[in-house]
Amino acid sequence: MPSPIVSKRAPIYADVPDEKWNDWRWQLSHRLNTVEEIEKVVPLTDSERKALQTSGLFRVDITPYFISLIDPDDPNDPVRIQIIPRAEEMQAFTSMMEDSLAEDRHSPVPGLVHRYPDRVLMLVTTQCASYCRYCTRSRIVGDPGQTFSRQEFEAQIEYLKRTPQVRDVLLSGGDPLVLAPKILEEILRRLREIPHIEIVRIGSRVPVFMPMRITQELCDMLEKYHPLWINIHINHPNEISQELADACDRMSRAGIPLGNQSVLLAGVNDCVHIQRELVQKTTRIRVRPYYLYQCDLVEGAGHFRTPVAKGIEIIEGLRGHTSGYAVPQFIVDAPGGGGKIPVMPNYQISASDHKIILRNYEGYIASYEEPTEYAAHDPATCSYCQNKRPEPGQTGITGLLDGEEMFLKPEGFDLIHDRHGIQHRLKDEKKWKPLGIGAGTKENAEG
Numbered sequence: 001m002p003s004p005i006v007s008k009r010a011p012i013y014a015d016v017p018d019e020k021w022n023d024w025r026w027q028l029s030h031r032l033n034t035v036e037e038i039e040k041v042v043p044l045t046d047s048e049r050k051a052l053q054t055s056g057l058f059r060v061d062i063t064p065y066f067i068s069l070i071d072p073d074d075p076n077d078p079v080r081i082q083i084i085p086r087a088e089e090m091q092a093f094t095s096m097m098e099d100s101l102a103e104d105r106h107s108p109v110p111g112l113v114h115r116y117p118d119r120v121l122m123l124v125t126t127q128c129a130s131y132c133r134y135c136t137r138s139r140i141v142g143d144p145g146q147t148f149s150r151q152e153f154e155a156q157i158e159y160l161k162r163t164p165q166v167r168d169v170l171l172s173g174g175d176p177l178v179l180a181p182k183i184l185e186e187i188l189r190r191l192r193e194i195p196h197i198e199i200v201r202i203g204s205r206v207p208v209f210m211p212m213r214i215t216q217e218l219c220d221m222l223e224k225y226h227p228l229w230i231n232i233h234i235n236h237p238n239e240i241s242q243e244l245a246d247a248c249d250r251m252s253r254a255g256i257p258l259g260n261q262s263v264l265l266a267g268v269n270d271c272v273h274i275q276r277e278l279v280q281k282t283t284r285i286r287v288r289p290y291y292l293y294q295c296d297l298v299e300g301a302g303h304f305r306t307p308v309a310k311g312i313e314i315i316e317g318l319r320g321h322t323s324g325y326a327v328p329q330f331i332v333d334a335p336g337g338g339g340k341i342p343v344m345p346n347y348q349i350s351a352s353d354h355k356i357i358l359r360n361y362e363g364y365i366a367s368y369e370e371p372t373e374y375a376a377h378d379p380a381t382c383s384y385c386q387n388k389r390p391e392p393g394q395t396g397i398t399g400l401l402d403g404e405e406m407f408l409k410p411e412g413f414d415l416i417h418d419r420h421g422i423q424h425r426l427k428d429e430k431k432w433k434p435l436g437i438g439a440g441t442k443e444n445a446e447g
């Protein structure tokens with residue numbers, strides 16, 4: 001049952017003049033963060049009150065626009081639990097980490113994460129329009145004393161200039177769209193001056209928290225720096241208001257392809273039917289579902305975690321059942337810095353040397369007859385193969401398929417399997433370091 005597009009203001013904002021309500025600076029300066037303020041809009045539960053009165057909690061701030069999307073009578077409202085802290089946030093859990101993706105280890109200069117061969121994540125601010133309670137970067141985000149740093153920015157630009165394999169820069173934070181317009185434009189301009197940077201992407205939840213920020217003026221500015229892509233972050237159909245739809249329309253008209261990255265969250269969207277409605281509604285506003293993330297092992301997010309199988313079940317309920325455009329990739333971002341790993345249902349049932357057996361979303365099972373003769377692609381005569389871009393040390397399984405490597409070995413493999421050499425090493429205890437032992441523990445994962 002499609003719900004109507006909502007457009008509402010909490011009663012306390014009824015008398016705010018439209019020009020203020022629709023001014024993003026007004027929204028930012030009227031954000032709510034204390035028990036007293038929030039209670040004027042949403043009657044708080046004991047758990048929420050307790051969390052809000054705890055010092056040292058990850059920053060709370062909610063725009064008047066976003067809090068107005070909450071049904072105040074529903075303590076389990078899906079928008080509410082993303083943004084109002086609960087006491088569970090203070091609970092530790094097994095495998096909890098501060099920097100679960102080991103981003104700090106992958107930083108060649110502060111604020112730049114170079115994890116993949118051809119692209120980098122650039123953290124340009126620690127500020128957001130509102131703060132998601134499950135934030136994967138809560139270790140750095142929200143600190144009010146630390147916003148855009150020019151010194152860090154210059155070091156990041158220098159690194160990018162001397163690193164030609166980077167062709168894709170992903171601006172994130174914090175949220176790049178809360179930066180002062182002049183600073184945002186300067187960042188884009190400086191990136192565009194680097195010839196090997198082919199695309200720039202922005203990851204932002206501003207359209208969802210504060211769609212009034214997506215002014216025509218902002219879109220006119222962004223349009224000057226194409227090819228520019230934007231990923232937004234919607235988790236539940238209730239976040240898709242008329243204002244958000246209009247903001248997305250303005251960005252699309254400026255030629256910006258829009259994607260959605262959502263997080264699988266217990267009590268918010270851990271349901272095939274909610275997800276189906278979400279992805280269908282996002283495609284209607286021309287936002288293509290990109291990733292659905294498994295919740296990270298981050299402090300404060302334990303109560304949002306679901307089993308990974310829930311994500312597989314959701315993809316099972318989307319693929320084939322709805323438009324292919326509406327199906328995101330389900331991703332587990334591997335703890336310890338392993339990076340994004342797609343996880344999905346199995347569609348391949350078996351194979352022989354001439355047939356592959358596949359099943360579809362309905363359970364229909366088919367054999368696909370493979371060609372008996374295949375004029376194999378010849379890398380020797382292919383100019384793309386001859387001029388492929390290097391991926392130093394990161395080719396992985398493709399490297400095995402390419403014939404560049406014969407095997408991949410876990411660290412310490414040679415040492416452990418050197419049964420002959422071990423005798424000599426044991427004589428000299430100082431040289432012996434059990435490299436591979438304990439791999440995968442939290443300590444190791446954090447490097």
Ligand SMILES: *Cc1c(COP(=O)(O)O)cnc(C)c1O
Nearest residue numbers: 113114115116119120121170340
């Ligand atoms: C997510 C991420 C990217 C971008 O990954 P894509 O799969 O290309 O969207 C790049 N760098 C880091 C460090 C990331 O976490």
